[in-house]
Amino acid sequence: MPGNNALGSFLKARRALVRPEDVGLRSSGRRRVAGLRRDELAALAGVSLAYLTRLEQGRDRNPSEQVLDALGAALRLDADLTAHLHALARDAPRRNGGRPRRPRERPAPGTRLLLDAWVDTPAYLRGRRFDVLAANATAIALAPMYRPGRNLVRDVFLDPGARALFPRWDTVAADSVAALRAVAGTDLDDPALRELVEELSAASEDFRRLWERHDVRPTRDETKEFAHPVVGPLVLRRHSLTVGGTDGQVVIAYQAEPGTPSAAALARLTAPARHTGQPPRLRGDLSGTAADSGEAASGDRASRTSAR
Structure with a gap:
């Protein structure tokens, strides 16, 4: 899971999902890459190929909001994905390649x-x-x-x-x-x-x-x-x-x-x-565990973390 170049990884992944014909480009013959080529995305977004290359390679991590909006439009991103693209760009300069482990989550009181x-x-x-x-x-x-x-x-x-x-x-x-x-x-x-x-x-x-x-x-x-x-x-x-x-x-x-x-x-x-106050015992084997009538419904036992 790339952590130190999340912006570049996102751009490359989304570029691979856009078919040339979806953005008005003519696809002729066999293509070497899935989706858009880098030069095609650069042209659609109105940025230079060299600049887009630096963004994807993580050598430039400070694109303007206008550039991000242009890239989002060229990649046909919806509102959620466009907001995520902006968040990745804002966060990139502050990334340090690793963060301390968060404490184990506990249910909010009540x-x-x-x-x-x-x-x-x-x-x-x-x-x-x-x-x-x-x-x-x-x-x-x-x-x-x-x-x-x-x-x-x-x-x-x-x-x-x-x-x-x-x-x-x-x-x-x-x-x-x-x-x-x-x-x-x-x-x-x-x-x-x-x-x-x-x-x-x-x-x-x-x-x-x-x-x-x-x-x-x-x-x-x-x-x-x-x-x-x-x-x-x-x-x-x-x-x-x-x-x-x-x-x-x-x-x-x-x-x-x-x-x-x-x-x-x-x-x-x-x-x-x-x-x-207890779940019914299920017939058959669903999810590898039948409901345990001896365990309290709200989870009195300690929850495991997501990483075992």
């Missing part, structure tokens, strides 16, 4: 009580590296990967149960990587994040391919589909709530549209948690 009060709503607390820091019984009943101590991105790519749980696994996988990049921002020298990315890159070709795209897309409120082994298909609305006073902690909660089959299925799923 969040466990809040989650447990939402008996009918699957909800969990996510840290900045996508570790699950706390969860209610209903969230664990929805998916064991929402159990405190798990890492969401690791489970999506390395846990076979995730592919069965998410009918649109390809979309979930791509969104997970893009959201991780969005949360990481320019802090790619965080040792624990670096270890997580290196682990997943070595273990999953899918993760490595998606990470190298440099997609950036923050988690947003949207619909998500589940193929639950106990209650069947679920279509739930995901809500993302930022926890104030924390370094990127987010509460993720799911709701079903009232009166729908998903609402009825969710009610069946929440019934055991409502009466016992």
Whole structure:
């Protein structure tokens, strides 16, 4: 995971994803590189080839906002990616090739009580590296990967149960990587994040391919589909709530549209948690772990860090 030339790595990765015909260029014959050539991007952005070369090689790290906007337009970046490009350029002069390890994340005060009060709503607390820091019984009943101590991105790519749980696994996988990049921002020298990315890159070709795209897309409120082994298909609305006073902690909660089959299925799923405070024991092997009725829903055991 390149840390000392993040701006250059981003520009090269995004250049490779733009087809010449998408930006009005005629593609003739066999091309030696995927996407745009460096000289083509330079011409489209109105900068010299020498200057773009210096940017990509990390020999010039102070582009103006006008240059960045021109590069973003030439690369057909959306608002999220353009903002990320500007952030990489602002941060580049301050990078020192390594940063101290952040302390282990702990749930923000009061969040466990809040989650447990939402008996009918699957909800969990996510840290900045996508570790699950706390969860209610209903969230664990929805998916064991929402159990405190798990890492969401690791489970999506390395846990076979995730592919069965998410009918649109390809979309979930791509969104997970893009959201991780969005949360990481320019802090790619965080040792624990670096270890997580290196682990997943070595273990999953899918993760490595998606990470190298440099997609950036923050988690947003949207619909998500589940193929639950106990209650069947679920279509739930995901809500993302930022926890104030924390370094990127987010509460993720799911709701079903009232009166729908998903609402009825969710009610069946929440019934055991409502009466016992514990998630139901799942039939079959989902995510490699059945819900453990002997463990408190909010994660009384210490959470693991994202890098093991």
